[in-house]
Amino acid sequence: MTTLPSHWTRRGFLGASTAGLAGALAPAIGSAAPTCAPLPTAGTRPRPSAAQLAWQREELSMFVHFSVNTFTGREWGDGSESPQVFNPTALDARQWARTARACGFASMILTAKHHDGFCLWPTKTTAHSVASSPWRGGKGDLVREFTDACRAEGLGVGFYLSPWDRNAAIYGEGKAYDDFYIEQLAELLTSYGPVAELWFDGANGEGPGGKRQQYDWARIHRTVRALQPHAVMFSDAGPDLRWIGNESGSAGSTCWASVDPARVPRPGADDPWTGEALQQGDPHGAVWRPGETDVSIRPGWFWHAEQDARVRTPQNLLDLYFTSVGRNSKLLLNVPPTPQGLFHDNDVRALRGFAQLRTAMLARDLAAGAPVTASSNGATAAHATDGDRDSFWMPAGGAREGWLELALPADAAFDVIRLEEAIAHGQHVSNYRIDAWRDGCWQPLAWGTTIGHCKLDRVPPTRTPRLRVAIEHAYDVPRIARVGLYRSAGGDWSRPDHHGDTDA
Template sequence: MKKIYTLFSALCLAAAAPGTLSAQNNFKLVEESVSNPDNTPAPVYPVPSERQLKWNETEFYAFFHYGMNTYTNEEWGSGMERETVFAPTQKPDPKQWLEVAQKAGMRGGIAVVKHHDGFCLWPTKTTEHCTRNSSGYGKNVDIPKEFAEAARALKMKYGFYISPWDMSSPYWGKKDSNGNYTDEYAKLVFLPQCAELAKYGDDQFEMWFDGATGGEHAGGYGSYTSSQKRTIDNAQTYYDIPNLRDSIHNLLPNVIMWGVGGEARWIGNEEGYSGQTCWSMGDAESGNEDAWQWAAGESDAKSTKGWFWDSRKNNEAKSAERLFQMYLETVGRNATFLLNLPPNKAGVIDQSLVTIMEDLGNKLKTRLGTDLAKNATITANTTREAMGKGNYDAKNMTDGDKNTYWAAPDGQNTAEITLEWSTPQTLRYVSLMEYIKLGQRVKKFKIETSEDGVTYTKRATQQTMTTVGYKRIIPLNGSTVSSYSGSGIKAKYLRITIEDAKACPLLHTVEVF
């Protein structure tokens, strides 16, 4: 509330309280509501939508590349494979896929249900190139149905990958007699397929669209031959993307449409890292702090040599230690981490990969599972004034509530936050999270430790400590490669100094491991 003085007339005062009037009696303290009664910080635009926030909170989730290519041992099919080639040696088990992901510390998964070859892993009405025409365990398999049901049972988020490019369809890339592309593929195949997938549940968190638009791999189906290579020159128009966005968002209010929705971006590589400077706006690994649209980064990466399981080769799975490094360099650098786990010909995650995922999950729990900040006294050298229902105290950073946050006053773009323990602790990681509902702000910070609260030593000097965003994890020894090696850092005090920000900084969580 803003307090203001209002002059009342002597007549009114006399009527209310007869008696001798004085100059002091001519003023009365009253309270008037103002537009910002809680002293809430002004947003720094752009800011994320509610569905973008929910998507970001998924953090770490699985990609499951499974389909016709699993049975041809190819990364890219031709679209000319017989439907009976899809022949699982037992009933595929999407629940097992998600259970393995959950053991690895993931919060959801995205199932590839149609790759570029066009084969659909459900009995779709849009094409004969689907499981309806497979045989044995593959006949009428409905991967989207079982995947969605399993995700709900495990309380995990889920979504589907559907390739816009379709090498099996005679409509894809088709031109009329004047040499113009027809709209038959979008109307008869692609948009109806997306609508079918939407019906598997309105709680989907991501629908994933690859950017491939034809080229040297394009074969054909029906009247086409493998020598007829087709391309399109404008995916936005050809796939009727504006209509697709509106239609799917109406059906799936919380879904992020990756690749076509303008809501999230590819981080720029498939190697499992983002830039140490990483804005949630712009493009590529580092983003752009001046970009006008919110588009946080997603890093998709392989746990094995290829995207699909290849039974002919050594799949060369990455070690749990390497995957933990990738986690620090994605989730720990303001990006989400989409890690591929390819099911084998039996339709399950191979035991060799299961073992690695269990190891990764144990490492995440051991190394980032016990938050020492909860037992510390946390203070800040500057704090925004609490007004109305607003509370911006430093304690909000360690209360475990993402909806409460510490804030600096307006015009204050620097701050010091100090954690103190009653006894020395062994420290290895610091995790910071901005209150991004009101925009990304921090541009530069540093971390120091002390044994006596007087002499401080700067830590992680090899790390570029610029942006924070949704989450930033700093290994105090400065290395993501050997972040857990050594004896750790003994300290009784830890100080985080925000040296520059776009506006008054806001942090909702500080964790120390």
Template sequence: MKILIFLLLTTITLSVAGQNKTTATRTKNTIPIDIGDSKEMIIQKAANVVPTKNQYEALKNEFIAFIHFGPNTFTRMEWGNGLEDPKIFDLKELHTDQWCEAIKSAGMKMVIITVKHHDGFVLWQSRYTKHGIMSTDYKNGKGDILKDLSASCKKYGLKLGVYLSPADLYQIENPAGLYGNLSKYTKRTIPRVVPGRPFVNKKTFEFEADDYNEYFMNQLYELLTEYGRIDEVWFDGAHPKTKGGQQYNYMAWKKLINTLAPNAVIFGKEDIRWCGNEAGKTRNTEWNVIPYLEDPKLMNNFADLTEDSLGNRNNLYKGKFLHYQQAETNTSIREGWFYRDDNKQKVRSADDVFDIYERSTGGNSTFLLNIPPNRDGKFSSTDVQVLNEVGKRIKETYGKNLLSKASGPKEILDQNTSTYLLNNNQVLLSTPSPITINRLVIQEAIATHGERVELHALDAWINNQWKEIAKGTNIGYKRILRFPEITSGKFRIRILKSRAIPAISNITAHYYISRPPQIQFSRDLNGFVKLTPFEQEFNWKPHGEHAAQNLSTDVQIYYTTDGTEPTSSSLKYTQPFLINSREVKAVSYSKNVKGSVNTSLFGMTKSHWKILNGSSEKQSRNSPPNAIDENDRTYWHSKEGSIDPIAIDLGKLTVLKGFAYTPQKENSDGMIQSGIIQISKDGKTWVDAESFEFGNLINDPVRRIHYFKAPIDSQFVRLTPKVIAGDGKTVTIAELDFIEN
């Protein structure tokens, strides 16, 4: 007993001593590194860098919406040129309530809209330009999209933010434009008075500015005083074009924003940074305390930070200032920022969006998802379905805390982020009865103590011993640990490495109900088939993650090769298996719930095949071997204007019963509508074996199979196209398969 008391007192003493040491440095949003600071001192300072009140409130938003809407919606362009006639924005109706209802359903807390993109077209009734909604036929030029959206946000309890592009192609291309017009910096009053359009807000500012900076600040003034509370101002760093060495007076912009919108954070500047990509890719370790060579509070320009590591110890040693600057993980639900169409513009799956949600909000950043309205002023139904499903999963998974009745430190179980436990070793939790979990959420008290944990692990008491279940690096605002489900009544969170005594504010446990994913097939040139959860084809800025695998950690896959329906009693997939000219059926199970069966017919193995001829438009990417490489994302593309045959040596005399043609999906070029299969005894002299025809390829570019009327014996085969879909004058083949009898 005496030994136990001694150890307890020693622990308390060490904890207090450590606490005094780490609090010797006052917490601040930016802390300078002094000349002569040791590495230990730099890390101590980093452990005391904290977010501002506005930054912390922005982090608590977690999941927010982006809306790109403008002339590009109607021209189907990603970037306009500033020369568009405003009437191109041919909007007939607007449904901002529908937007906000879907956004609210998804669990988002704020909407940011592009009130002016790079083309310079404005979506509100600005006093300072005619290049915008006021020059369209929508509501006879009286429409105001921002006004309607602001009203809808209030109705649905959503915060509002505005994206105002510093780049402005209209002000560059217009002969009377203000961007880069070489005007002098003089004292200007913001806002500039416009007869007949007085402001209710009478606050004015005096700034040294040129014509474009005055124009920009006049518009900022309108946005921040006439549309209710603004919680984020979004400055894009992209510039399609510049002129006249135009510079931005950001220090003046900041003063105006901080005065008129005191609750707003500023994206692209010292408050919030870009995550470094537009794909939804997240860093494994996302530190928000990062080094700068200048004081961020005084900087006018902020470079994009795209490196894999920004705030590890070695990064921090190179800085002169340590600053809290959180990341927004931004991407689009569609292939592109603006809506183009419902047929060819793919939409992310609910699996993909939910996976990004967990990786971003559970990886110490904010998830900003773009949903572009269509030309009817609505979110398309597919987008809404995805948002509803994602919101359902978030509520289903994180709406119930499975540690609500647990025993342990009350400071971390009360779900109050303002309370915390100072502990430099471990946290023990127990539940009245065993619980089954596959998610654990951990938060640090960053508002008062900064980011400190560098490495941590979760253990569960299983079979009378501790078993490590998951491990993570930093925590920060929030870390979501994902792992295969486990059942236990005792859990241990170990802090393996930290910059100072950690202040843990919140721990909750959850269960994600896995959806049995559809199975997809792939095969290598040697004929070995691999079965994996279906990965959606999404060709815009790929993030490299496999959402279905990330989410479905408890999935088992079963398959058959004899034509029967697979069940949990069929062959269990554990590794790639060899298949030659056979049909494979596969199904996934999760918690005894059966998914849908998927089937694929495989042709001959191709390791010994050789291309005998075939022209190529681009030898490096579109050469003939791409047609037989077992990869339908590569393809052969003949020379333009040349509808060439492609001949193959199968390596041996083979009895064939059919072939399969997979068209490329990048565009509609070269799809073979009809042709002839020819055979040869020597690969030189050819005779017709059978003709074939495929329909509706352009609208439905999926794999097509043609079975021969009678088996064909040959070692050498040639496909000779006759008609190309859409009267094309070139040939493309993503994959060509021959099926052995």
């Protein structure tokens, strides 16, 4: 999939059940359904719903691209592939889920159907599915094995079902395809238990005979709300989560969770402002729609033998953590199984190395429990170092600026700073500065714009008796839930004096 300029011409997420069920649902879901996040009223800024908050706090999710493409060596199938090619000889979804859990991922998203139209469950809507394959003697259900494996490991379940179907003869025929699509969606949402995330995109190429389809997104969203009201929906247009604007693994260095819906009007919108709007969000945006950063562990999205030696390194994956999670986004990392139905050893080694680097770096918060003073409201200043992301410091009197000062222990040598806002109350900070006490005065150490759920700053290896975090501007009263200090494995700690360390 990396051959394409944008994932909106590639992937999507939908599903359905039986025609009878879809028909029965039509009256119930035809009326307005509640949105996942409440719209702001006058004088308020948007806040996350409980589902959106839980989603972002997970930080890491794993994408699993697996289909007939795995066996044909393609990134995009054209719908003519025979189901007979699909025959993973050692498929073990528990291996996928165990790897994800062991490496710190909290949920997984499966490509239940890609553009080729091949369904990984025995759908009643088409013969182009695992039921027509030799795998498990035609009795297999990969979606079932995937969901069972995720739940056995305590992972959230997500589905991606492409709206573009290059196999369906009725693709491009308006309501007929809408009904087909909704029926598939209902099957996925009613047969496999709770679903945490639905991953939609605007993939909209030609179907059989060169036909194109105008998707009924309003109906799709109503169906999800009716059948899985606690699920969040992803697309560039939301309604709950947005694409971050690229597939390089990098959110904007300024990244608001709020957006102006008018700037990303529909999935796959071709708008010159879309990229900027998706990357940065909008501090004045009316809705809460945090960004998800999707990227693959390999150059492609499906497994290809020639890419076995081109798997991202653990250090590169850690860098992606900084440019996604560390910029108020969530990292969705794709790991494609082999034709045997297993994660390749090279991918697993990279994931484990990534987990080891991340765990080692975050094992000890050097600011935990540090004494804190503040510009005002000092009684609550200690909340910034108590490790509870639901407690926070905020300046008194409705002030939109202020500072926290930490008194650090002598052994607090660090090169990573983590800041968090209490985003259950919204995202407000637009400019901050971090200073270290050196040579009898405050000296700048780091500077940034947005914070949100998490902002990670890499700094030179530093030892200082005092650290100050100054909020220089916010759109509402800032609420700082955490100031964390960490030591990575990559810093040059051999010459601490060279990197600005000082005595008290």
